[in-house]
Amino acid sequence: MTTLPTDRRPRRLIGTTAWYVTALFVAAVMIVPLLWMITIGLKSGSAVFEIPPRLLPREWTWRNFIDGPQAIHFPRLLLNSTIITALSVLGGVMTAMMAGYALARLRFPGRKVWFYLFVGSMLLPGVVGLIPLFQLYKSIGWYDTWLPLIVPAFLGGNPLFIFLARQYFLAIPYSIDEAAKIDGAGHLRIFTQVMLPLTRPAWITMAILAFQASWNDYLNPLVYLYSSGKWPLSVGMAAFISPFAGKTPDWSYYMATNLLYMLPPLILFFVAQRYFIQGLGSLGSTTQK
């Protein structure tokens, strides 16, 4: 660093400049669409279709952030999404942790078989279940309820989580269980009072992945929910801009509301950034271990 040969300095400078120019371009590609979305959200309905288009609004229509969500029934959709997501995160993390605990730390006949079955089911494309499960839910009266979106999570819904939980449990020293057992603790107590605190990073990561999966899910609520009053944000938002009876959707209302729709995952990302990265790192570890 300090003793660079003099002839290499200009090359280094060119390299640095090229890096920053490229970085600026990449950053712009990622961020400009979002900034543009906000400007659309601030334009009045007719100004959106002005030709030639202006990049910034002439009048800043802040009211869109109140009228837009009202027109889209945002509060209702947000409440629905929140309930569905909260319950499926809870169920998905809880049952995966339980299964991971058993597969990693208990000896029982069938342990390997179940592990391979769970891991193997990761390869099963979700679409295979779509039609049989739709019929199943319909026959037991679950069509047009939230149950098809929530109950699967409470039945170990995501095999990836079971795999991640098991991997994490395997890395904890077994002497800890032995000590707890000698103190007379049963499996339920070891699991809740010893293991859950020790595996915090694992279940936070899983909770984030589960949150994203449920908050983003579009196909399942689209298939299972008929009444608009029960829709989560994904279906409600998409319905607002799909062309209906030849009516042009109000894009400024939509974009203002879209920003609000993006906020919860955005806030979560900035608060828990390292868990996002960790989650993906653990995904990579599927092949490394």
Next chain:
Amino acid sequence: MTRLSRPFQRGNTRSRGGLSRSAGSDTLAAYLFIAPAIIGFAVFVGYPLIRSFYLALTKYNGLAEPVFVGLGNFRRLFTTDPAFWPALRATGYLVVLYVPLSLILGLALAMFCNQRFRGVSLLRTLAYLPVVLPAVATITLWKFILNPQVGLLNTVLDRLGLPTSLWLQSPTMAMPSVVLMMLWGVGGTMIIFLAALQAVPTELYEAAKVDGAGPWSAFVRITVPTISPIILLQVILQTTAALQTFNQPKILTNGGPGFSTSVLMLSIYNNGFPNLGRIPQLGYASAQVWVLFVIIIAVIALAAKFTSLWTYSDNTPD
């Protein structure tokens, strides 16, 4: 492949002498702990697999009992259905366009972000940002970005004096536009490659430098072989995901214009869950599901076969 052997053996060497009660109660406790997952496996994996295979061989509208038709659905798919081959072609086009671009751009971006410059962590965060946002939110945003009259993309291209396009409204540009939108989420690929790159031992690069290797040969001889398992994993994950793309074509184009973006998933959805007034063809849609399923299994099997051929495996004892 040898490194795939179980890294943690301690579970098997646990002392059992002093805890005679453990063997029996462990089994009961274990099955109580995995009971939810086992029920879930039976209901969400076992049952649908068998049931959808059966339905694929039937004519079924969801109301009357399914009527067994043998391979009739498949015959109709491959010979008479005018929408099936276009759906297969659209799906193939999407995969061929999206997967290589996503991998190349993802790896390039990861290498770009794996250098020591001020602000590089901010850049990583920004690149990952679109991945965090809800799919519907970003897809609808891009639907408007790609609007030919007032969208951001044409506005910018026009100001720069570059040619504009009809994007989603043009039969030839619709699929590339869908892929362009999907590539906005390349940060997801980047972040996995980045983790892999950071695990490459730096001594390897130093040794290569001493031996006089340039950046390109270091990339080809060190980087690619070392991260090859991750590349393979990404090929499998991205191809299977791309084969099941639904949200983007559904929201951006609903399959149009013509059949240009009518991917298989969209066709399955439209046959199985049609608009009001039309009769669902659940048996027929199940047959389509099985065609897609077989393609996915074939991709995974093919990739697994190639693994042994070209991925680097560390056979030296640890």
